[in-house]
Amino acid sequence: MIVTLGLLLVLQAVAGMIWTAEPRSFPYAFDFRGAFSPAALFTVLVVVAAAAAILLLFKATPLGLRMRAAAFRPEVAALVGVRVGRMLTIGWTLAAAVGALAGLLAAPPFIHPTVMDTVFVYALTAAVIGGLDNPVGTVIGGFLLGVVLSLVSGYLGAELVTLAALAILVVVLSVRPDGLFGQRVARRV
Structure with missing residues (x-):
């Protein structure tokens, strides 16, 4: 995932240099x-x-x-x-x-080159909430995230929606790194 994020940043920068x-x-x-x-x-x-x-x-x-x-x-x-x-x-x-x-x-x-950054944040957050190994959990996580972000937008303002998604991502990764519906996999050394 980290490599993908790095590649995204490089491609966005190159696209901005080529097409503005x-x-x-x-x-x-x-x-x-x-x-x-x-x-x-x-x-x-x-x-x-x-x-x-x-x-x-x-x-x-x-x-x-x-x-x-x-x-x-x-x-x-x-x-x-x-x-x-x-x-x-x-x-x-x-x-x-x-x-x-x-x-x-x-x-x-x-x-423009960074137009889908917020969509990427929401999609990643929904996938982490549901569990990266569980497609049904990801859909449920997306619905839950959508409801919470709608409430944030309605009560706190639309400018805080992306920040709220990132905060939810940090909380879920801190409390339950495998997501709400993900399965913990034991790793052998």
Whole structure:
């Protein structure tokens, strides 16, 4: 994770040097009027479709079975003929594609190199709250974080929301480093 954060900072700095750090705007693809706009409906449908496709991939295809085997028991998977390196590469590619999709759906109508930093803080906090090894816990952690941050925004002000997310992250890591729904793994030396 630390290497990823460092790489993020380097890439943001390089992007700022190449294209400037000035925000550039672009129009929304859909109208944002109403309580539940077409853009919000589109986002929800794309997220549900992507989640269903990933679930089907991992639960109902031979490729998904090989990817799970390579992730959880690489030695055993290699013994039965699974190319572990290839499965890990496919997994990282899939993660990059889903991350890019999430970035497209969450981006505001202006863009600059550091535009997604707050989204990154919220996503990391939700994942830590739920447990980094528990996808369902991460979703629950995201809902809990969303409720708490809405309360912070309503009662204390919107300018404290990111600070509150970071404070929650520090508290959860201090009290329960594996997250609320994560499983403690004993490590052998």
